[in-house]
Amino acid sequence: MENTMSVATFGAGCFWCVEAVFDQLKGVSSVKSGYSGGHIKNPAxxxxxxxxxxxxxxxxxxxDPNVISYAELLQVLFATHNPTTLNRQGADVGTQYRSAIFYHxxxxxxxxELAIExxxxxxxxxxxIVTEVTAFSEFYPAEDYHTDYFELNGDQPYCRAVIRPKVDKFxxxxxxxxxSN
Structure with missing residues (x-):
């Protein structure tokens, strides 16, 4: 088997929630929160x-696509957020929370496109489903305090009320x- 890693970039609302889910999948070596799809460089x-x-x-x-496929990642994506709400996930509202797939x-x-169909x-x-499918162009890493947010702040009210139920269901x-841990 080839030892080749692949990259996927998804938007599905607050990146704290999305990172908490995808970080637990076998075959995933890293999940980084950040920003994509905009018109300014290095946004804060x-x-x-x-x-x-x-x-x-x-x-x-x-x-590692030999362990988990892109199709499986898409399956998790669509099962763990609402892809039918334009520019919103729950109480988070705005274009920054849109459902998006930035294909590589x-x-x-x-x-x-097949998953959406x-x-x-x-x-x-x-x-x-209103998930946008857009060619990937740039990824800007989020500030350090966003990394592993749920893991490091699991007792925060937002984590307990929003992220924990999503992770448990997932x-x-x-x-x-x-x-396997």
Missing amino acids: YREVCSGRTGHAEVIQITY DEEQKRLA AGNQSGVWEDP KVQFAELLK
Whole structure:
């Protein structure tokens, strides 16, 4: 087997929530929170939160496709956020919280489009999926205090109320894809 790592970049609301999920998948070697899809270089969190930079809060995943496939990553993505709400996830509202897939090659684009089509036909959601599928251009890492936020701040009210239930549901739904501890 080849020892080649691949990269995926997803936006699915607050990156603290998304990182907490994808960090637990087998085959994933790193998950970095950051910003992508905007029009300014090296944005800061405060700027992105203003909604004026065009950036989405994203995670960039480095993974081993011999262990976990891009299609499986997409399956987790669509199961762990609401892809039918435009520019919002729960109480988080703004273009920075949009559902987005920033594809790194044509195969990722094809798989993303197939996943959206299958999701729309599945009947899981009442409304159509609004996830944007855009060519990846730049990733700007978030400030250090965003890294491993849930792991380091699990007792914070936001973590207990929003992230913990999402992670718990994910662990049950995707038990076969979890890293063994």
